[in-house]
Every structure is written in C-alpha cells, then in structure tokens.
Amino acid sequence: MAADAEKKSDASGKSEDGVKVAQELESLKWVRERRSIREFTGEKISDEHIELILEAARHAPSPENMLMMRFIVIRDDQDTKEFLADLAQEMAQTAFGGAPFELTSGRNWFISDPYRAAVYARLRDGELFRYPEKSDTVILVCASEAWHDAGYLYPNSLFGSVVCGMAIQNMWLVATELGYGCGYEALVCSDPRHAQLIRDRVGIPPIWEPLTAFCIGKRVSPRALGPSRAPLEGLMYEERWGRPYTRLAFREDK
Numbered sequence: 001m002a003a004d005a006e007k008k009s010d011a012s013g014k015s016e017d018g019v020k021v022a023q024e025l026e027s028l029k030w031v032r033e034r035r036s037i038r039e040f041t042g043e044k045i046s047d048e049h050i051e052l053i054l055e056a057a058r059h060a061p062s063p064e065n066m067l068m069m070r071f072i073v074i075r076d077d078q079d080t081k082e083f084l085a086d087l088a089q090e091m092a093q094t095a096f097g098g099a100p101f102e103l104t105s106g107r108n109w110f111i112s113d114p115y116r117a118a119v120y121a122r123l124r125d126g127e128l129f130r131y132p133e134k135s136d137t138v139i140l141v142c143a144s145e146a147w148h149d150a151g152y153l154y155p156n157s158l159f160g161s162v163v164c165g166m167a168i169q170n171m172w173l174v175a176t177e178l179g180y181g182c183g184y185e186a187l188v189c190s191d192p193r194h195a196q197l198i199r200d201r202v203g204i205p206p207i208w209e210p211l212t213a214f215c216i217g218k219r220v221s222p223r224a225l226g227p228s229r230a231p232l233e234g235l236m237y238e239e240r241w242g243r244p245y246t247r248l249a250f251r252e253d254k
C-alpha cells in the first residue's frame with residue numbers, strides 16, 4: 001500500500017491520486033515531535049487551549065463506545081499538585097534510588113556526558129518527577145472495569161487502561177501541536193497505598209482506578225532529542241513471532 005502511494009508521487013513528493021505520502025503526513029509529524037517534558041515554567045495556559053486538549057480525549061475509541069474513562073482536571077488546587085509531586089518523588093526514590101549508575105547510564109546513552117550524571121542524580125532523588133507542582137493542569141486519569149452493562153468485568157489491562165491510553169495520546173498530540181509540554185506521571189499511582197491516598201483526597205469511587213497524573217504545562221525548553229526507538233525490525237515480526245519485519249529498503253523485490 002505505502003509502496004504504491006510512493007510510486008504514484010510526483011517529483012515534489014506530492015501524491016497524484018489524493019493518497020498522501022510520508023512527507024505530507026501532519027499526524028506523523030506530531031507523533032514524532034511528541035516528547036515527555038518534565039520541566040515547566042509554572043505559567044498559566046489559556047482555558048481555551050486546555051479545553052481543546054480535553055476535547056481530544058473525548059474522541060478516544062472504546063469498546064462499544066462505553067468510554068470507561070474519567071478525568072479529574074486539577075488546575076487551581078496547588079496543594080494537591082504538591083501532594084502529587086511528593087508522592088512521585090517518594091516513589092521515584094524507591095524505584096530508581098537503588099539502581100547502580102552504570103545500568104541506568106547505559107540506557108540513557110543519548111544524553112551527553114556532562115549532563116547524564118546530573119540527570120541521573122535528579123532521577124535517583126526523585127526531584128526530576130516533581131513536575132506536577134509546576135504544571136498548569138494535572139489530569140488524574142481513571143479507568144473502570146465495571147462501567148458497562150455486561151454481566152462480567154472487563155479487565156483494565158485489556159480495556160479501561162487501553163481506552164485511557166488512547167485518550168492520553170490524543171491529548172498529548174494536541175498539546176504538542178499547541179506548543180505545550182506533557183508528562184505522564186504514573187509514579188503517583190504505582191503503589192496501591194499511594195493510589196488510595198489519591199482516591200481519598202479527590203473522592204474517586206471504588207469502581208474507578210486512578211492510572212496516572214497526566215501533566216500539561218509551558219515548557220522550560222523544547223526537548224529536541226528524545227530517546228531513540230528500536231528500528232522496525234526490532235519491534236515488528238513478519239507473519240509469525242520471531243521473524244523480523246523487513247523494511248522496504250532491504251527487500252530484494254523493491
């Protein structure tokens with residue numbers, strides 16, 4: 001399909017029959033530009049822009065359109081933002097505080113030498129993850145296994161979390177296009193004891209499970225270089241497990 005579309009494109013890269021080619025795809029541009037941002041200026045974002053971002057979440061697909069997702073949008077409650085920052089920092093110390101430098105350092109090869117140690121220090125003491133307190137908007141995203149009319153539960157691992165993930169990605173892309181940064185703070189909900197504190201604080205009912213604090217804010221600076229991704233053949237298999245996908249450039253019949 002993609003190969004056909006490319007063959008039909010003219011010299012300027014535009015396609016002849018209305019099928020877009022890679023260079024024309026706005027969606028791919030924003031997918032590639034989206035990054036995790038963890039440093040915010042603390043400035044306010046306009047209500048209109050935040051509403052546009054929320055609107056994107058509404059369009060997430062869900063099984064039978066049952067939308068088993070809810071969002072608590074926190075903008076004014078600075079105490080709760082700081083409470084979430086405290087939880088994230090405490091959890092980060094537990095998660096990363098004990099890992100030897102060399103291990104994490106290897107995974108973060110794309111950060112150049114003088115900065116890697118500093119980033120790692122902030123990772124270990126959890127300071128890097130305090131960003132909810134400087135975000136304009138923190139969205140507590142909740143999924144439910146029971147919010148539907150079937151006579152059994154739909155596991156969040158297969159349904160609710162997936163729906164929420166799609167909604168979050170929609171918001172992330174719109175926020176990126178608007179020029180804002182986003183951070184996915186799962187650390188606040190990773191320990192069920194912390195999740196319970198969040199439930200109590202903002203009144204989340206038992207059938208809803210908080211998954212993350214999704215943070216939106218003005219970026220201190222755009223994050224140009226992100227962690228690279230494995231190439232297609234590292235992630236995709238052809239027809240069956242273990243047979244690496246062959247990119248078009250490496251196919252003999254191309």
Ligand SMILES: Cc1cc2nc3c(=O)[nH]c(=O)nc-3n(C[C@H](O)[C@H](O)[C@H](O)COP(=O)(O)O)c2cc1C
Binds near residue numbers: 226
């Ligand atoms: C399910 C999930 C959980 C994540 N948890 C956290 C988190 O707790 N804190 C954080 O700052 N980033 C978190 N991230 C963001 C990842 O670290 C980030 O997406 C990854 O390192 C790739 O970087 P990029 O988003 O800039 O492309 C999470 C992302 C996902 C999808």
